[in-house]
Amino acid sequence: MQYTVAIIKPHAVVNRIKIVQLLKDAGFRIVGERxxxxxVDEAWYLCKDEAGKVAADNLHTENRIQALLGTxxxxxxxxxxxxxxxxxxxxxxDPxxxxxxxxxSIRARFGDVGAFNVLAVSESxxxxxxxxxxxFPRFSDTLNGPTSDVSQERIQIDAYFREKMLPTLLDAFYDMATVKPAEPVTHLSQFLLNNNPNHPKVVRPEDANMKQ
Known part of the structure; x- marks a missing residue:
């Protein structure tokens, strides 16, 4: 299994949902996003090749940097x-x-011209x-040697957390920020028990009537 990084450039972020879907349709699995x-400094860093050098063509390099600036x-x-x-x-x-x-292709559909070509990708x-x-520095400790990939176990743990835990935890934290309970740990544990998506709490008709 190979891992790579793709940067949706600022000019194309408006089409990110369509672009991400095309990547998924092609068979890519997204295991991290931010x-x-x-x-400018980071754009220069991203323009470096494998040898850590930036192309000598000043105009081309300037265009590449401009296309990367922003969110x-x-x-x-x-x-x-x-x-x-x-x-x-x-x-x-070039789109x-x-x-x-x-x-x-993705660049044909969403690109503009020149370096404003939707994606900057890791080609090796x-x-x-x-x-x-x-x-994604938290993955860096799982990069071992010149031929290994990111730890599959680490990726699976991250995917499990995102899918199974994060949505409910975000709801719980929002609830706590709103309620501001005196006993936050107890409140959190009770919220998680009451809102476990794998074991939804069933409200009987008579209980619902009593609350009205």
């Missing part, structure tokens, strides 16, 4: 052939060229490791 505010959505993706598949579905770098050669394992460490 929004980041990219400044972007960063995705941690997994697939058996992540790098090859990503190359297939996003299309050529104008993409519309001619791959009109159904080395670049993926660098970007995972940068944007």
């Amino acid at each position: 929004y980041v505010e990219i400044n 972007a959505m960063v995705l941690l993706l997994t697939h058996e052939r992540a790098y090859e598949l990503m190359s297939e579905i996003i299309g050529p770098d 104008v060229d993409a519309r001619k050669k791959q009109p159904n 394992y080395k670049m993926a490791v660098r970007n995972i460490q940068h944007f």
Whole structure:
């Protein structure tokens, strides 16, 4: 299994739902996501190649930096052939060229021109490791050696937490912030018991009538 990072550039964030769905439809599994505010320093960092260098073409580099500035959505993706598949579905770098050669590609559908091409992606394992460490540092301790991927166990734990626990916990924290109970731990435990989605509390008709 391969892991890669894809950055939905600021100009394309408005179409993020459609873009994410296309990635899922292609077979990618999203195991991490976050929004980041990219400044000039971070944009320079993202423009570096595997050797840590930035292209000498000043105009091209400037355009790439400008296209990254602002609020972007960063995705941690997994697939058996992540790098090859990503190359297939996003299309050529320039959206104008993409519309001619791959009109159904992501860049053809949502890109503008030049570096405003929807996605910046990790094109190799080395670049993926660098970007995972940068944007998803809690995964960095599971990156071991030049050929291994992010720990599958760690990914599964994260996915389990997001799916099974986080929605109910967010509701509980919102309730606590509203009620401000004197005994927050007791209140939290009772809320979780009463709102367990796996064991919903059944209200009998006579109980409902008594509350009216």
